[in-house]
Amino acid sequence: MSLAPRVFAIVGPSGAGKDTLIRGALALRPDLRLVRRVITRPTEAGGEDFEGVTPQDFVNRRDRGEFALHWQAHGLCYAIPKAQIDGPGDVIFNGSRAALPLAARAFPDLRVILVTAPAPILAARLADRGRETRADIQARLQRAAFTLPDDIAADIVVNDGTPDQGVARMLAVLQPVRAWRCSR
Numbered sequence: 001m002s003l004a005p006r007v008f009a010i011v012g013p014s015g016a017g018k019d020t021l022i023r024g025a026l027a028l029r030p031d032l033r034l035v036r037r038v039i040t041r042p043t044e045a046g047g048e049d050f051e052g053v054t055p056q057d058f059v060n061r062r063d064r065g066e067f068a069l070h071w072q073a074h075g076l077c078y079a080i081p082k083a084q085i086d087g088p089g090d091v092i093f094n095g096s097r098a099a100l101p102l103a104a105r106a107f108p109d110l111r112v113i114l115v116t117a118p119a120p121i122l123a124a125r126l127a128d129r130g131r132e133t134r135a136d137i138q139a140r141l142q143r144a145a146f147t148l149p150d151d152i153a154a155d156i157v158v159n160d161g162t163p164d165q166g167v168a169r170m171l172a173v174l175q176p177v178r179a180w181r182c183s184r
Contacts, residue, residue, distance in 0.1 A: 005033075007085065007107040008174065009095035012115035013144030015122035015129075017159040017166055018094055019048050021115055024167030025092070025174060032174065035093035038067070038079040048094060069106040071099035080106075090174065100152045112154040113173050119144065121160055 010018050026032055036051055038061070043052035053061070058077045062070055067079040073096045080093055085107075095103055097114075104110050117125075122144055126137045148154055155173040159166035 005085070005087065006090040006109065006111055008090065008092040008111045008113055009100065009103050009107075010092055010113050010115060011095045011097045011100065011148075011154075013117075013122060013146070014140045015125035015144075016115045016117050017125070017163070018115045020163050021157065021159060021166050021170040022092060022094065024163060025170050028167065028171060029174065029176075031089040031176065033084070033087065033089050033091050035080050035084045035091060037093065038081060040077040069099070069103055071096055071102055073098060090176070092174075097146050097148060101149055104152060112148070112152055113157055113170065114148065114154040115157045115159050115166075115170070116144075117158065117160045 010022055012018050022034060026034055034049075036049055038051045038053055038058065040055050040058050041050075041052055043050065055077065058070075058079065061067065062079065066081055066083070068082040068085050070077065070079040072078070078096065078099075085091055095112075100112060103112075119141055123137060123141055126132055126140055132140065157166065157169045157173060159169070
């Protein structure tokens with residue numbers, strides 16, 4: 001009996017450490033597959049490993065039905081390619097809290113993991129990145145309080161310690177499904 005892959009959306013505010021925890025989980029769980037998102041920004045913009053496309057390329061691929069899920073956030077378009085969902089092993093993707101209702105429709109058995117941290121830790125991490133102005137950091141901290149829609153359940157990973165502690169918490173939520181045997 002083979003089990004269908006589980007699909008996990010990893011969501012949370014900027015600075016919560018989603019990418020760090022995802023990388024750590026992937027290193028320790030080779031059966032996990034990370035979806036490489038398609039985003040309308042140049043690939044050289046850095047951050048996560050993503051496929052950068054032009055807005056027109058994005059629209060063309062969306063219209064051809066290549067995406068299992070697509071959404072807009074922060075002036076960019078994001079997508080999860082259908083081709084990356086099927087296959088062996090559980091699938092994880094860096095999602096958007098605002099797009100969770102769409103994701104739940106696209107993936108009926110979606111599991112959501114909300115990665116978060118206290119506001120002072122988020123602020124320090126954002127400042128350490130050096131990519132945002134003080135005003136940008138304040139705006140991100142205000143968005144950090146975004147609550148999930150009422151009909152979306154989530155496992156919560158508080159990432160307020162070391163990266164190893166955060167990865168251990170993430171792995172506890174990502175435990176593989178085990179087939180049970182009946183013994184005689």
